Each structure stands twice: as C-alpha cells, then as structure tokens.
Amino acid sequence: MKARFADRYGPWALVAGASEGLGAAFARRLAERGLNLVLAARRPEPLAALANTLPTETVTVAADLSTVDGVRTVTDAAVGREVGLVVANAAYSPIGRFLDLDPAETRRALDLNCHMPLALAHHFLPPMAARGHGGFVVMSSLAGQQGSPPISAYAATKAFGAILAEGLWAELRGTGVDVVTCVAGAVATPNLADAKARPAPGTQTPDQVVRATLRGLGRGPRVVPGLGMRVSSVVMTRLLPRRAAIAVIARASRDLTRNDQPSGLS
C-alpha cells in the first residue's frame, strides 16, 4: 500500500505552506507514506523543526508564495527532483468589511490563493502527465461555495481553487495524473484559533482532513471531509436559496476577528 502510493505520487512531494496547520499535517502523512518532501513557507524555523521530525529526505524553502519570485524560488528548489505530488495549501484571508480593507491585502489573497496554485499547476503538471503518473491537491473551503462576508475576497479565491482543480481533474483523466480539491469546513489550525473566538460545531483536526483528502486522491474531483460538513455543503449549495446561504455564512462568521496573521478559514 505504502509502496503503491509512493510509486504513484513519489518520489518527491511539494507542500506549499508546510510550516504549520494543514500543511504540516500533509507533510507528516506524506512522509509516513514514503515520500521525500520539498517544504515551502515564509518562516524557515518551523520548516526546519518539522523537517527534523520526518523520516524521509526533505528540502526546506523559505519563500513568499504570494510573489512571482517566491514561486520561482520554490520551483528552482525542486529542479532535479521528480515531484510526483503537489499540495497547494498556503492561503491568506483578509478579514473585515470589504470597504475597510486595503486593496493590497485583497490583492495578496488573490496572488497567494489563486496565482500560486495556477503557477504550480503550469510548472508541475506537464512533466507529471509526460511520466504518466502524479497528483495535485488544491485546498479549498466551504466558504468558497457562496458569498461569505466578512471574508468575501478570500471566499472568492477559494471558489477559484476548487473550480480550477475540478477542471484539471477532468482534463487530466486518462493521463495517470490525479487532481483533487479538498473543500474543508472549519479545521482546528493555529490560524483558525487566532481568528475565531469559538470553534464551530464539527470542527475537524488537520489530520482528519489530510487523511480524507489523500483517500480521495484518484477517486474523484472533490472531497468534503466530515459527514457534518458534507451535509452542510449540500444544504448550502442545493437546498437553500443563495441569499439564505449567504445569510447563514454571515451569521456563522460573526465572531471572526481581524488579526495580524495570515488566516486560512472555513
């Protein structure tokens, strides 16, 4: 089983946004499954600390993935390594009334949450398709399924990621390359804890979300981890009128607080 996973998605995986939360959980699970890892994030110290705990070979890259140069630093670090799996995980969520937000912040969300997965897909998918195997994971969010005040720009970027991944899933069928988007609800990561006073009911652990995502790789275009979140997804997208779904999210997001940290939110 472990060998099959490594043959299909190895020998190297790149985790973009690996220093904590879901990215670090992806790194641990993938190393357990025998993959070597390129670990990227802005802060070198937590990346090095994580790398020291992993059983396989690792390379750490400190880079700001919201910039073109940062993405290039990461793709350069992967040169000469056969990257068979990419996890586009890092995200930035400016929180607050759109009218009060600095346009530079919403632009940063667009650059990190949309340009980064797009650039990594352009760089890594062609060689995977040529080799006839590989995988690509895009982290999305239930917030991206409808308008989500007060994280409207973030939610829109998460819709982009999910729809991009679904299209790529279809385009790459038959090439041996599996693409999946993980549409997660609330996940107990440090950033969620920073931004929310109370965890939402059904909040999952990073490990639960990572396991569900890796289980779903190769089985279909979209994974919604957790039964409660799947029910919520169906209610919000298929049963409620759009304005009611937006109102539900607005109520659920009432206790989101602004902080100085980049946040990835449900």
Ligand SMILES: NC(=O)c1ccc[n+]([C@@H]2O[C@H](COP(=O)([O-])OP(=O)(O)OC[C@H]3O[C@@H](n4cnc5c(N)ncnc54)[C@H](OP(=O)(O)O)[C@@H]3O)[C@@H](O)[C@H]2O)c1
């Ligand atoms: N947490 C939730 O409730 C939740 C729910 C649904 C979906 N998601 C999605 O899951 C993913 C992970 O979320 P998360 O809560 O674990 O945290 P996150 O804040 O989205 O990402 C954390 C990781 O990304 C790195 N990162 C942030 N900005 C970066 C940048 N500009 N360049 C490079 N790396 C950067 C962080 O490290 P550095 O600070 O060292 O750069 C950290 O390793 C996101 O895509 C998010 O949208 C999260």
